[in-house]
Amino acid sequence: xxxxxxxxSAGHLRKCIWRSLIIMNTVTIPSLICTIPGVxxxxxxxxxxxxxxxxxxxxxxxxxxxxxxxxxxxxxxxLPATCHHCGKSFSLKVCEKDKETKKEKQTKREKLPQVxxxxxxxxxPAADYPYEGWxxxxxxxxxxxxxxxxNDAA
Amino acid sequence: xRHQMVKTKDVKQADQAIADLLNTENIERMGVFxxxxxxxxxxxxxxxxxxxxxxxxxxxxxxxVTSVLGDICLMLGGKRLLRxxxxxxxxxxxxxxxxxxxxxxxxxxIFVDEADYCFRQVDILxxxxxxxxxxxxxxxxxxxxxxARTIRENGRFARRITQWIEFVGIDIEDxxxxxxxxxxxxxxxxxxxxxxxxxxxxxxxxxxxxDKIEKFALSNGAATISRADWGNRPLYYDQPNFGxxxx
Numbered sequence: 001x002x003x004x005x006x007x008x009s010a011g012h013l014r015k016c017i018w019r020s021l022i023i024m025n026t027v028t029i030p031s032l033i034c035t036i037p038g039v040x041x042x043x044x045x046x047x048x049x050x051x052x053x054x055x056x057x058x059x060x061x062x063x064x065x066x067x068x069x070x071x072x073x074x075x076x077x078x079l080p081a082t083c084h085h086c087g088k089s090f091s092l093k094v095c096e097k098d099k100e101t102k103k104e105k106q107t108k109r110e111k112l113p114q115v116x117x118x119x120x121x122x123x124x125p126a127a128d129y130p131y132e133g134w135x136x137x138x139x140x141x142x143x144x145x146x147x148x149x150x151n152d153a154a
Numbered sequence: 155x156r157h158q159m160v161k162t163k164d165v166k167q168a169d170q171a172i173a174d175l176l177n178t179e180n181i182e183r184m185g186v187f188x189x190x191x192x193x194x195x196x197x198x199x200x201x202x203x204x205x206x207x208x209x210x211x212x213x214x215x216x217x218x219v220t221s222v223l224g225d226i227c228l229m230l231g232g233k234r235l236l237r238x239x240x241x242x243x244x245x246x247x248x249x250x251x252x253x254x255x256x257x258x259x260x261x262x263x264i265f266v267d268e269a270d271y272c273f274r275q276v277d278i279l280x281x282x283x284x285x286x287x288x289x290x291x292x293x294x295x296x297x298x299x300x301x302a303r304t305i306r307e308n309g310r311f312a313r314r315i316t317q318w319i320e321f322v323g324i325d326i327e328d329x330x331x332x333x334x335x336x337x338x339x340x341x342x343x344x345x346x347x348x349x350x351x352x353x354x355x356x357x358x359x360x361x362x363x364x365d366k367i368e369k370f371a372l373s374n375g376a377a378t379i380s381r382a383d384w385g386n387r388p389l390y391y392d393q394p395n396f397g398x399x400x401x
Contacts, residue, residue: 016204023200023210023267030157035200041157077228 008039011081013047014090018056018079021072026060028067054083054095155365160335162328162357164189164321165198171317172202172263175292182314183292184283186269188301189321192356198321199265199296208263209249213271219278226264226285242281246289261291269295273304279311323355332357337364339371342380352389363389 008016016036021027024035032044048070051057056079060069082088086095137145159165168187175183189195203210211225223241224234230248235241252259264285272278272295282293294317295301302318305311324332329350333341341349345367353359366389371379 019203019210020200023203024196030155031197033157034159035197036204037159037201077225078231 008036008043010047010050010091013039013043014051014079017044017047017051018072021057021070022077026069026071028069030067050090053093054090055085056083155361155368156336156338158335159197159201160328160332162194162324162331164194164319164323164328165201168198168202168319168321169205171319172206172292172294175294175317176206176261176263181316182283183286183290183316184314185292185294185317185319186302186305186315187294187296187319187321188299190299190323190356192358193321193323194357195296195321196267199267199294203263203265206263208265210265210267212267213269213278215271217271217275217278219275219281222266222272222278223281238281242284242288245285249285249289249291261289264291264293265296266293267296269297270301270304273301273308273311279314283314324350324357324360325355326350328357329360332360333364336361337368339368339376340378341367342378344381345379345384348381348384349389359390 013036016039017027017032020032020035024031027035029041029044029048032048033039033041036044048057052059052070056072056074056076057070058073060071062069076084083090083092083095086092086097088095161169171185175181175185187195187199199210202208209226209229211222211229213222219238220234220241223238223245226245227234227241230245231253232244232248235244249262249264250258264282266272266282272282285291286293295315302320305315326347329346330343333346333349341364349360349363349367353363367379367384370384370387371377376383
């Protein structure tokens, strides 16, 4: 962080950008750098791009070489904490309502019941553990052990 | 051009006025900013609103008390309510309390742009007075050049205004400061003086002229530029002056 710049939280920076848009109707990156104290150009560009992806601001058509002008495309007076189009964070690079994020996929995997399978024994796979009667030896195992003990004794 | 906010005298005065309104006890917490177009009011208000986390609304020609209070409620994350008293209570509560945690927060200024329209209905200013009385959050009215005169003619409101800030535009010192901080080439004092006289204290036009000068200097590979280097090139394409039409 260079001298004279402040560390803004992403939410606070987006709020400042939205406020500047409401006051000035149209903004450019230089005007945002002027009106938001102590912020750098790269930070503003990233925040503006995030708002553009989620459909809150749009570029005004202009000629090549001119400074890009942004305007609001959403009439909400107060910017919400999450995008109300997709319901997800503004930090996501895509605004799609039904698209699962990596975190959501991981959470879904963790919540799934872990099914334990009994490999190559020919017996039926174990159901939800601990299931009723889990501590009771299967009959065939009991017979096999009994036969071994008897054979050893003999 | 370097992109940064230059703290001209007008901006510093406005900043100090808001700080005084926020920090001084037992005063009427209302201020007024006024000035001609192009003196930097909107940019300064946007900068100060972001600095102090202010609430900004714009009055319209058709504004009423209900619509103004409703706009403030919307800016605070609420809805327009049926009763004005409910809206005032909501506004006063949410200006001084954080929405999620209900912890007290520092007072936030309310900026009312195009406040000339507020003087068409006395109740609007009375409601704003109730808000700053109850919440302690200052109200800053922003208007065109005649708003100060309108307020002075109405003694009842003039007594409520503690801070009167006129945006007069840039003087030669401000012009030199702007050129030094914003321009990427060194502009000689004679050219700054010429540019300032051409712009008539208008900071918007000054910046446009400075941009042209900088581009000219950079395209010619010059690190400094003076009046002689600029010559008689036009800075702006202003309205022509026509003489009397001969029949």
